[in-house]
Amino acid sequence: MDQPEFYAEGALVNVLTTQPLDRTLDYRAPEGGCAQGAYVQVPLGPRQVLGVVWGPGRGDFDYAKIRPVTRVLNVAPMRDELREFLIRAGEYTLTPIDSMLRLATRVPGLSDPPSMQKVYRLGDQTPDRMTDARARVLAVLEDYGGLAFTLKELADMAGTSSSVVKGLVTQGAVLEEATPRDAPYPALDLDRSGKPLTGDQENAATRLRAGLQSESYGTTLLRGVTGSGKTEVYLEAVAECLKLGRQALVLLPEIALTAEFLTRVEARFGARPAEWHSGVTMTERRRAWKMVGQGGAQLVVGARSALFLPYRDLGLIVVDEEHDNSYKQEDGSLYNARDMAVLRAAICGARVVLASATPSLESWANAEAGKYERIDMTDRFGPAILPDMDAIDMRAEAMSSGKWISPSLQGEVRQRMEKGEQALLFLNRRGYAPVTLCRACGEQIECEHCSASMVEHRFLKRLVCHQCGESRPMPEKCPSCEAEGTLAPIGPGVERLAEEAAELFPDARIATLSSDLFGSARALKAGIEAIAQGGADIIIGTQLVAKGHNFPLLTLVGVIDADLGLQGSDLRAAERTFQLMRQVAGRAGRSERKGAALLQTYQPEHPVIRAILDGDEESFWRAEADQRRAAGMPPYGRLAGIILSSPDPQAPFQFGTTLARHDDALREIGAQLFGPAAAPIARIRGRHRVRLLVKAPKGAPLQQAITKWLAPARLPKDMRLAVDIDPQSFY
Ligand code: ADP
Numbered sequence: 001m002d003q004p005e006f007y008a009e010g011a012l013v014n015v016l017t018t019q020p021l022d023r024t025l026d027y028r029a030p031e032g033g034c035a036q037g038a039y040v041q042v043p044l045g046p047r048q049v050l051g052v053v054w055g056p057g058r059g060d061f062d063y064a065k066i067r068p069v070t071r072v073l074n075v076a077p078m079r080d081e082l083r084e085f086l087i088r089a090g091e092y093t094l095t096p097i098d099s100m101l102r103l104a105t106r107v108p109g110l111s112d113p114p115s116m117q118k119v120y121r122l123g124d125q126t127p128d129r130m131t132d133a134r135a136r137v138l139a140v141l142e143d144y145g146g147l148a149f150t151l152k153e154l155a156d157m158a159g160t161s162s163s164v165v166k167g168l169v170t171q172g173a174v175l176e177e178a179t180p181r182d183a184p185y186p187a188l189d190l191d192r193s194g195k196p197l198t199g200d201q202e203n204a205a206t207r208l209r210a211g212l213q214s215e216s217y218g219t220t221l222l223r224g225v226t227g228s229g230k231t232e233v234y235l236e237a238v239a240e241c242l243k244l245g246r247q248a249l250v251l252l253p254e255i256a257l258t259a260e261f262l263t264r265v266e267a268r269f270g271a272r273p274a275e276w277h278s279g280v281t282m283t284e285r286r287r288a289w290k291m292v293g294q295g296g297a298q299l300v301v302g303a304r305s306a307l308f309l310p311y312r313d314l315g316l317i318v319v320d321e322e323h324d325n326s327y328k329q330e331d332g333s334l335y336n337a338r339d340m341a342v343l344r345a346a347i348c349g350a351r352v353v354l355a356s357a358t359p360s361l362e363s364w365a366n367a368e369a370g371k372y373e374r375i376d377m378t379d380r381f382g383p384a385i386l387p388d389m390d391a392i393d394m395r396a397e398a399m400s401s402g403k404w405i406s407p408s409l410q411g412e413v414r415q416r417m418e419k420g421e422q423a424l425l426f427l428n429r430r431g432y433a434p435v436t437l438c439r440a441c442g443e444q445i446e447c448e449h450c451s452a453s454m455v456e457h458r459f460l461k462r463l464v465c466h467q468c469g470e471s472r473p474m475p476e477k478c479p480s481c482e483a484e485g486t487l488a489p490i491g492p493g494v495e496r497l498a499e500e501a502a503e504l505f506p507d508a509r510i511a512t513l514s515s516d517l518f519g520s521a522r523a524l525k526a527g528i529e530a531i532a533q534g535g536a537d538i539i540i541g542t543q544l545v546a547k548g549h550n551f552p553l554l555t556l557v558g559v560i561d562a563d564l565g566l567q568g569s570d571l572r573a574a575e576r577t578f579q580l581m582r583q584v585a586g587r588a589g590r591s592e593r594k595g596a597a598l599l600q601t602y603q604p605e606h607p608v609i610r611a612i613l614d615g616d617e618e619s620f621w622r623a624e625a626d627q628r629r630a631a632g633m634p635p636y637g638r639l640a641g642i643i644l645s646s647p648d649p650q651a652p653f654q655f656g657t658t659l660a661r662h663d664d665a666l667r668e669i670g671a672q673l674f675g676p677a678a679a680p681i682a683r684i685r686g687r688h689r690v691r692l693l694v695k696a697p698k699g700a701p702l703q704q705a706i707t708k709w710l711a712p713a714r715l716p717k718d719m720r721l722a723v724d725i726d727p728q729s730f731y
Pocket residue numbers: 195196197198201224225226227228229230231232233381550
């Protein structure tokens with residue numbers, strides 16, 4: 001790019017704002033000038049908006065009328081690498097560049113002047129009286145030799161209250177100081193070594209280190225069974241990256257996993273990294289954003305949006321549990337963080353590590369095709385071995401109606417309890433019952449805004465719509481026929497399962513792990529830790545438990561309904577069921593005790609169930625790949641979903657039909673168009689939904705064709721059109 005580095009006062013600059021304008025605007029550089037890429041505040045009508053100096057002014061507007069930039073923000077200018085990433089990610093996902101800039105500037109108070117905060121460091125006085133709590137505070141400060149902490153950080157790390165710290169301040173044993181709020185993160189200690197690695201692990205770490213030393217782009221699929229030490233291995237890659245003076249990013253699919261991971265980082269490097277996800281305070285987010293840009297943060301641990309931070313020199317992106325669905329953002333801008341990680345790394349010459357026990361078919365195929373390097377780790381660390389897997393044939397079990405735990409599974413649970421071990425009953429359904437039916441009139445209670453049934457949450461005493469989140473108190477009477485006491489739950493959710501377990505095992509301590517049963521991420525973390533330490537005999541859980549937690553006492557996993565994910569016509573039904581079942585099973589037997597996983601199924605001969613039980617992952621993938629290849633489906637072909645929605649029930653269909661009639665641009669690239677058809681969930685939040693599906697050959701310029709196809713379309717009032725490139729779900 002041929003651009004000046006700096007614009008002197010009065011020079012014309014072109015500014016991209018975060019406003020949906022469809023174009024960039026010219027301004028005059030302010031007093032003191034501004035740098036290419038500078039984050040600025042500019043006037044737009046009566047408002048002040050955030051923008052970035054995008055290039056030299058175009059000068060197609062009367063200079064006398066052009067207003068000056070109001071202010072240059074005191075943050076590092078956007079680097080060309082991030083700019084190129086935003087442009088290319090926007091082109092790939094068909095997202096306008098202003099939305100991309102919004103993604104990259106989601107920090108409140110970016111334009112606020114720096115403020116001060118109080119921090120605490122070691123003083124030189126000895127307290128008059130030493131208590132355990134006081135000793136712990138001083139020990140933390142000594143451990144970190146001279147570093148300062150906020151009151152909360154220090155109290156948390158010492159496991160005490162803030163008043164203990166305050167007490168030490170009055171004694172002069174701890175000093176209270178004011179510093180600018182957005183302070184650099186404590187340096188990670190790179191001289192510490194990690195755990196001694198096994199041969200397999202060392203080989204993997206060596207290959208990852210070599211990749212980093214090349215200081216050029218490359219992606220590695222790190223495939224290892226749960227418990228094989230993938231985390232230990234990629235922490236070695238992080239260490240190597242930081243030693244090279246570059247920054248590293250670790251993406252986790254679930255906030256609930258960060259606490260455990262941060263503890264491991266702290267154990268490995270002696271300090272905590274920057275954190276970036278929705279559970280982090282606004283002040284911390286701003287600090288992270290600024291420090292990442294100034295090089296005051298070496299390592300970021302975060303959610304998918306951490307990909308859009310203004311790194312100074314990003315050398316490594318780890319995508320842990322790379323197959324996880326939550327990497328695909330399903331609202332607002334539709335991007336897949338795994339794919340965007342690869343894109344950003346390719347632009348900035350970084351390495352990507354995709355870690356998973358059950359990779360996505362996409363990544364598996366990329367490794368097969370030689371686009372990704374692949375490393376396999378087949379053994380669990382230490383004495384831990386993979387669980388035995390077996391089916392419970394539900395056709396042969398004596399089940400009474402409204403009950404879900406088969407006699408065989410009951411017996412297995414009882415055995416574990418007698419040995420003081422834990423059992424997990426897995427059901428991927430939140431709430432008490434998925435359907436509530438009136439026994440008098442047969443009416444099923446539906447959401448008023450969505451075509452979805454209301455789910456009873458007995459714990460909350462409410463009916464909740466899992467589509468739009470709408471909830472209302474559990475009614476006493478049937479809303480339709482007004483009969484009293486006739487509403488009946490149909491089917492199981494985790495809460496109902498917990499009730500059944502409590503009846504079957506009256507002496508057991510039962511813990512239910514479902515995201516909606518905990519008020520906060522902190523409460524959830526505390527719950528998980530208590531369980532890990534043996535605070536429950538039976539764990540009832542949704543997919544929340546499938547992800548990465550370590551429960552050392554857990555030796556039995558009972559999957560209540562292994563057939564659940566196989567219903568429906570989703571392209572990825574088989575792949576997802578396979579991944580989920582293998583992940584859940586992987587929770588069992590993570591320490592010395594051998595684990596078992598039992599799948600309750602009505603179709604034990606189903607090929608997917610067979611593949612799960614055999615554990616022959618290669619042949620599962622190969623079979624799945626062959627099917628997709630034959631059908632021209634991803635990753636061997638390309639898909640894009642078009643979702644039209646409107647409060648008017650007819651409009652989306654009519655509009656979709658018009659679009660389908662003018663599909664020349666798609667046919668030119670050999671793509672096929674399917675639909676319009678009512679979406680599987682035909683109404684969400686009062687909007688009627690219609691889908692179209694574009695299917696194209698692998699190498700075809702899909703995005704360009706879609707842009708050309710949709711360009712002449714004028715959206716009727718109230719109609720929304722969303723394009724989903726590489727859709728993951730088809731609801
Ligand atoms: P994965 O990420 O593959 O599931 P982890 O890295 O979490 O596996 O390892 C599983 C458990 O084994 C963790 O508690 C980890 O600390 C431990 N572990 C793995 N490798 C080693 C090692 N070389 N030395 C000591 N502990 C290890």
